Every structure is written in structure tokens, then in C-alpha cells.
Amino acid sequence: MHRVLLWIKQDLRLDDHPALQAALDADRLLPVYVFDPELLQPGPLGCRRLGVHRARLLLESLAALDGELRQRGSALLVLQGSAERLIPSLAERLDMDEVLTLDEVAPEERAQLDAVRQRLGDIRLLLAPGNFLLRDDELPCPVDQLPTAFGPFRQLVEQRLPVFQPRPAPARLPALPDNAGAYFASLPSLSQLGLGEPLSVANSAFPFSGGEPAAQARLRDYLWLSQGVRQHQQTRNGMIGSEYSSKLSPWLASGCLSPRRVLAELRRHEAQYGRNDSTQALWQELLWRDFFRWTLLRHGGALFRAGGLKATARAPRQLDRRFQRWCQGRTGVPLVDANMRELAITGFMSNRGRQVVASYLVGELQQDWRHGAAWFEEHLLDYDPASNWGNWAYLAGIASDPRQRRLFNVLRQARQYDPDAAYVSLWLPELHGVPQHLRHTPFLLPHLQLDALGYPRLESIPENWRPYLPSAA
Structure with missing residues (x-):
């Protein structure tokens, strides 16, 4: 009798799951x-x-x-503790023949796989391809020869793009081992984990639930029902509501959704309705995600160190009270503060917002980018080690290179992407009494008035903001 333990990590789905597919011929799973x-x-x-x-x-x-x-004759066993200890112990006690799981890209997760393998002894650990778009044998060249810049990477990949045919969720699964029932218990609640329940926020840009059914429903909606994907290029820099972007990233990060399924559906949509700039933009975002995953696999722990990559060697290393103000959304810059409060309250922030707040932390406040990345890791619904640390290192590297001054001018960004101050009004209630044309520049108000609002004063106004100040100022 062939008995398999399927170790699920950041792959919380049944659709297009290579480890699950490999386990379907088991007698017990x-x-x-x-x-x-x-x-x-x-x-x-x-x-x-x-x-x-x-x-x-x-x-x-x-x-x-x-x-x-459970609909397929199985169930999920959730254990609390360390996988290095629990997986080998359970596999031995239940007399498993092998452990199946997906491969990893981040250094800690790869080290964990090695530790589990060593402790399993004679029980095999088999790794199926991880949550990539492209797999090793689909890459245009060996991993260590991949371009280190996104543009050349994209050109190489698009020269011979494979057609993905993801395998759907199986209708039935092998039965559970007879002796596994004693290990099952109910899921812990947030309160039991010591976290408390987050409040529901009407303004959230991600009002969706976790899980594969919710992920599949959103994919169907965005590509087929509302066809929001066809306006993606025009709306992707939005900051209010659930429809300005695909919002697929939290489900991709937790593995509730396969990137190969997303691309297969996107190609099917293009075959039926035609390719446009918007569908191409979504494809490029999926490819960026893969680019960062291959970058992390290639550079390993260097990505997490302050000067670990050539790009981040000259990035700022300071850490002072300005970092705390940034975290709290109390820098005195409304666009930065509104985004940071949205993140803390809801766990989500727009792509435009992420670039603005990260650029401000590194470029204007001169703070250590790794602490910003760690704050994002704790708070983001869609945290993914490769994309998060890759994006931060990318920005820190550009910000520290005097030949590539591509830091964001925050006030210019505010005028361009929140011209009516609708976004800052949503998240900064203390500015509601400020005239609309001054809501991005409350630091121009008299001291007493600003103090009465309870909003922090900006210590100094950057010189390059002057063209974007209100004309009366």
C-alpha cells in the first residue's frame, strides 16, 4: 500500500498543483x-x-x-509547531512511504526543506515545481545565466513562450490513512493565536476572502464577467476601490491561485477578445513576479542584506524616529501617510502607493530600506519574499545611484494620481476641515491651525516640490 503525506505550504489550492497531481495514484493520502x-x-x-x-x-x-x-473524500490536517520537527515525526508515526511538496525559492524555506529531508531518514522527500510561471526546463537559458535586468529577461522569455495547460483540480482524492483521525483538530482562531480580529473596513481595496474559490471567482470576474482586464492599463495607477487592478496578488502569494492558471486564462481571453495594452500589462506583471523569484533563487540571502547586491551597496543605513513616523502614517506628507494608514488598517496598498512610500522612506528620509521591507512583510496581505524584497532592493539601488535619480517627487505624484485629494481624504479624517486644494499641502497652514487638527508638521519642504505647491502659496 502506497502512503503519501502531501505537505502543503504556500500552495493552498487544488487546481494546477503539481505535487497533488503526483500523489493521485497513492492508496492513502x-x-x-x-x-x-x-x-x-x-x-x-x-x-x-x-x-x-x-x-x-x-x-x-x-x-x-x-x-x-472534504468534497473530494479527504481533509486538511493543520498542525502548530515547526515543520522540521512535525513533518518527519508524523510521517514516521503514520508509516508514510514519501512526503510530497512544492519546491521553494527563498533561503529560509530552502533550508527548511533540507532540514526536513535530513530528518526523514529513509522516507523520501519529493519536490514538485514551485509556484513559478516558467519551470527550469522552460527557461531560455540556465538560471545562473539569466539577465539581471527585467527588460532583457522579458525579451528572452517572449522569444519562446510556452503554452500553459494547467491541470484542473481532481474530482476525487485518495482516502486518508486509517490511523490519521486522532491528529485532526479545529483551526485556531485569530484570538487563540493572540492576534485579535481586524475590523472590517468599508473603504478597503481588497474586500475579498481568502481561499481558492474566492480566487477563482475574482479571476473569472476580472477576465470574463466585468472584463476589467481590458482597462487595466488605464486604471492600474488608481488607489481607491477594488476595481482599479486585478487584486489577484494576495491569492497568488498564498498559492490559492496558480500563476500558470492566470496566464492560461489571460491567453484564452486574448484569443477571444483580442490582445491590447491592458492584457499585455497584466502579462508583464506576472512576468515581473517570476523575474523576482528567479532573482531570489539566484542571489539567495544576499537580497536580504543591506549591501548584499551591487545595487544596494550605497543605500542609506540610518534608522531613527522618522522611520516610526513613516510606519504610523504621521510623516506630515498626506499621500505617504494615507497609504501607510491604509496598509495598517487593511493590509493592502496600491502599486502606485507602494512605490511612493518606499521611495520617500529611502530617498527623502534616508532610512534603511530593509526595515521598510520588513514592515511590508508583516502587514501586506500579498507578501511574497521574492517580490517584496526584490522590489525594495531594486528601488534602494536606484535611489542610491546618482546616475539614475529616479526617486519619486511625492507632491508631483499626489497632483497626478490624487488630483482632487479624494484618496487622502479617505484615510486622513483629520484633514477633512482643510480646504480641498490644501489637503496635499497642510504644512502651508499656520502652525496653530495645523496643531489644532492634530496632524504632524513637515519639518522642511523639498526644493523640487515648489512647482507643485498651490499657486497662492
Whole structure:
């Protein structure tokens, strides 16, 4: 009798799941997810690895996956502790023949796979391809020869792009091992994990639930029902509401959605309705995600060190009270503060907002970019190590290179992307009493008036903001 343990990590789905497909011929199959409470403790940079918003999405996704498994004659076993200890122990006690899981790209996760492999002894650990678009054998060249810049990477990939035919979720699954029932328990709640329940926020740009069914519903809606994808290029720099972008990233990050499924559906949409700038923009975003994953696999831990890459060698290393003000959304710059408060309250922030706040932290405040990346790691619903640390390192490298001054002018960004101050009005209630044309520049108000509002004063106005100040100022 062939007995398999399916170790589920950031792949909380049944559709296009290569490890699950490889396990379908087993006589007994046990799907297992291990939640490590250590993620809730502060890390080396002071932030938790997992904050309340992503924890909520994770628990919803686990409950949804358990439901999908039960419809197919199986169930999800969720354990709390360290995977290095629990997976080998469980595999031995239940007399498993092998452990199947997806491969990883980040250094800590790869080290964990090695530790589990060593402790499994005679039980095999088999790795299926991870959550990439392209797999090793589909790359245009060996990993260590991939271009280090996105443009050449994209050109290479588009020369011989494979056609993806993801395999759907199976209708039935092998039965659970007879002796596994004693290990099952109900999912912990956020309160039991010591996190408390986040408030529901009407203004959230991501009002969706975790789990594969919600992910598939959004994909259907964005590509087929509302066809929002056809305006993606025009709306992608928006900051208000759920429809300005695909919002697929939280489900991609948790593995509730396969990037190969997204691209297969996008190509099917293009075949039916035609390709345009917007569908191409979504394709490029998927490719950026893959580019950062291959970059992380190639550079490993260097991506997480202050000067680990050539690009970040000259990035600022300071850390002072200005970093705390940035985290709290109290810098005195409304566009930055509104975005940081949206992140803290909801766990989400627009792509435009992320670039603005990151550029401001590194370029204007001259703070250590790694602490900004760690803050994002704790708070973002769609945190993914490759995209998060890759994007921050990319920005820190550009910001520190005097030949490439591509730092954002925050006030210019505010005028361009929030011209009526609708976005800052949404998240900064203390500015409601300020005339609309001054809501991006409350630092021009008299001291007493600003103090009465309870909004912080900007210490100095950058010279390059002057063209974007109100004309009366």
C-alpha cells in the first residue's frame, strides 16, 4: 500500500498543483499544513513575519481548502509547531512511504526543506515545481545565466513562450490513512493565536476572502464577467476601490491561485477578445513576479542584506524616529501617510502607493530600506519574499545611484494620481476641515491651525516640490 503525506505550504489550492497531481495514484493520502507560531514573534528587524491581516487571510484559505478537500473524500490536517520537527515525526508515526511538496525559492524555506529531508531518514522527500510561471526546463537559458535586468529577461522569455495547460483540480482524492483521525483538530482562531480580529473596513481595496474559490471567482470576474482586464492599463495607477487592478496578488502569494492558471486564462481571453495594452500589462506583471523569484533563487540571502547586491551597496543605513513616523502614517506628507494608514488598517496598498512610500522612506528620509521591507512583510496581505524584497532592493539601488535619480517627487505624484485629494481624504479624517486644494499641502497652514487638527508638521519642504505647491502659496 502506497502512503503519501502531501505537505502543503504556500500552495493552498487544488487546481494546477503539481505535487497533488503526483500523489493521485497513492492508496492513502494525508494533506498537512504546518503553522509555525514563531512567525508571530518579532524578527531580527523588529517586525513580525506574519501580521493580523495576512493571518486572517491564511485562516480563511485553510478553511476553504479543507472544505474543497472534504468534497473530494479527504481533509486538511493543520498542525502548530515547526515543520522540521512535525513533518518527519508524523510521517514516521503514520508509516508514510514519501512526503510530497512544492519546491521553494527563498533561503529560509530552502533550508527548511533540507532540514526536513535530513530528518526523514529513509522516507523520501519529493519536490514538485514551485509556484513559478516558467519551470527550469522552460527557461531560455540556465538560471545562473539569466539577465539581471527585467527588460532583457522579458525579451528572452517572449522569444519562446510556452503554452500553459494547467491541470484542473481532481474530482476525487485518495482516502486518508486509517490511523490519521486522532491528529485532526479545529483551526485556531485569530484570538487563540493572540492576534485579535481586524475590523472590517468599508473603504478597503481588497474586500475579498481568502481561499481558492474566492480566487477563482475574482479571476473569472476580472477576465470574463466585468472584463476589467481590458482597462487595466488605464486604471492600474488608481488607489481607491477594488476595481482599479486585478487584486489577484494576495491569492497568488498564498498559492490559492496558480500563476500558470492566470496566464492560461489571460491567453484564452486574448484569443477571444483580442490582445491590447491592458492584457499585455497584466502579462508583464506576472512576468515581473517570476523575474523576482528567479532573482531570489539566484542571489539567495544576499537580497536580504543591506549591501548584499551591487545595487544596494550605497543605500542609506540610518534608522531613527522618522522611520516610526513613516510606519504610523504621521510623516506630515498626506499621500505617504494615507497609504501607510491604509496598509495598517487593511493590509493592502496600491502599486502606485507602494512605490511612493518606499521611495520617500529611502530617498527623502534616508532610512534603511530593509526595515521598510520588513514592515511590508508583516502587514501586506500579498507578501511574497521574492517580490517584496526584490522590489525594495531594486528601488534602494536606484535611489542610491546618482546616475539614475529616479526617486519619486511625492507632491508631483499626489497632483497626478490624487488630483482632487479624494484618496487622502479617505484615510486622513483629520484633514477633512482643510480646504480641498490644501489637503496635499497642510504644512502651508499656520502652525496653530495645523496643531489644532492634530496632524504632524513637515519639518522642511523639498526644493523640487515648489512647482507643485498651490499657486497662492
